[in-house]
Amino acid sequence: MSHPSFASIDALGQALQEAGYFADRRLATAVFLPLRLGRPLLLEGEPGVGKTELAKALSAALQRALIRLQCYDGLEQREALYEWNYAAQLLHMRAAEGRGEVGDLEREVYTGHYLIRRPLLQALQAPEPGAVLLIDEIDRADEPFEAFLLEYLGEYQVSIPELGTVRAQVPPVTILTSNRTRELNDAVKRRCLYHWLDYPERERELAIVRAQVPQASEQLTAQVARFVGKLRQSPFKDAFARAPGIAESVEWAKALVALDTLSLDPEVASDTAGILFKQREDVAALTQDLAREILHSEDAA
Ligand SMILES: Nc1ncnc2c1ncn2[C@@H]1O[C@H](COP(=O)(O)OP(=O)(O)OP(=O)(O)O)[C@@H](O)[C@H]1O
Numbered sequence: 001m002s003h004p005s006f007a008s009i010d011a012l013g014q015a016l017q018e019a020g021y022f023a024d025r026r027l028a029t030a031v032f033l034p035l036r037l038g039r040p041l042l043l044e045g046e047p048g049v050g051k052t053e054l055a056k057a058l059s060a061a062l063q064r065a066l067i068r069l070q071c072y073d074g075l076e077q078r079e080a081l082y083e084w085n086y087a088a089q090l091l092h093m094r095a096a097e098g099r100g101e102v103g104d105l106e107r108e109v110y111t112g113h114y115l116i117r118r119p120l121l122q123a124l125q126a127p128e129p130g131a132v133l134l135i136d137e138i139d140r141a142d143e144p145f146e147a148f149l150l151e152y153l154g155e156y157q158v159s160i161p162e163l164g165t166v167r168a169q170v171p172p173v174t175i176l177t178s179n180r181t182r183e184l185n186d187a188v189k190r191r192c193l194y195h196w197l198d199y200p201e202r203e204r205e206l207a208i209v210r211a212q213v214p215q216a217s218e219q220l221t222a223q224v225a226r227f228v229g230k231l232r233q234s235p236f237k238d239a240f241a242r243a244p245g246i247a248e249s250v251e252w253a254k255a256l257v258a259l260d261t262l263s264l265d266p267e268v269a270s271d272t273a274g275i276l277f278k279q280r281e282d283v284a285a286l287t288q289d290l291a292r293e294i295l296h297s298e299d300a301a
């Protein structure tokens with residue numbers, strides 16, 4: 001089983017870029033293979049590194065609808081797959097009784113007509129050219145939910161007691177993401193191809209910020225990419241509990257432009273630390289002295 005694919009890894013990278021997403025060769029390969037092999041892709045990575053965005057860009061690149069299942073603690077099958085429209089079923093049965101009809105009412109109300117389709121079922125039943133299904137933040141759902149997903153992930157089908165097995169007309173291109181707040185079930189991992197999405201190289205971050213904040217001067221953009229890159233590396237990263245993601249770089253560049261900043265200095269960096277960090281201690285840790293040190297630090301060769 002294989003998904004519609006791109007002629008080459010480069011062609012896929014190009015299509016993603018046209019959708020506004022910058023992927024390096026390693027990431028493009030990690031997306032290319034699941035498409036070729038018809039397997040789900042499990043993307044793990046720190047917050048804000050572009051996991052969700054990748055699914056959106058891929059749906060644009062493939063010109064398939066994006067169907068999204070946001071996971072959370074307590075997510076249940078009926079919210080993910082389907083539920084019966086009890087109110088409509090009841091009305092139908094009352095009306096039939098009122099008309100004095102006899103017959104197999106139960107069979108009548110357990111048909112597709114009374115089914116409320118949730119994301120998984122919508123994805124399975126999506127007409128040509130099929131859908132991209134994003135199962136976002138699977139680590140937030142609980143283990144029984146993961147177990148429930150196995151049939152879908154392995155065979156692109158689900159069993160509905162009243163209707164039987166629903167098999168995909170077109171296998172949905174399926175992407176799962178996780179922030180790794182907990183370790184996922186091995187059985188889920190085995191059914192997926194795995195990719196750890198890392199913070200971007202400086203060149204790629206530069207390209208992203210340049211594309212999303214074109215108003216920023218080239219100098220400022222380069223400084224932002226360099227500065228944020230340093231914050232994520234030793235020795236500076238040790239000063240913070242959580243490193244900024246790509247989303248933060250982009251936000252920061254926008255904020256700096258809003259402040260008419262042409263070039264980064266320690267004062268403005270420290271004053272805007274609240275954009276880069278979301279924890280009080282981290283914000284406080286980016287002092288002017290530290291910012292100066294980062295600005296003046298050497299680049300590794
Ligand atoms: N490769 C990329 N190309 C273009 N923009 C990107 C890329 N990666 C990230 N971004 C930008 O960063 C933002 C955050 O990315 P996204 O929401 O996908 O992160 P995430 O990994 O899903 O984070 P979280 O774990 O918090 O959900 C996106 O809205 C997008 O603007």
Ligand SMILES: [Mg+2]
Pocket residue numbers: 051052053136177
């Ligand atoms: Mg996300």
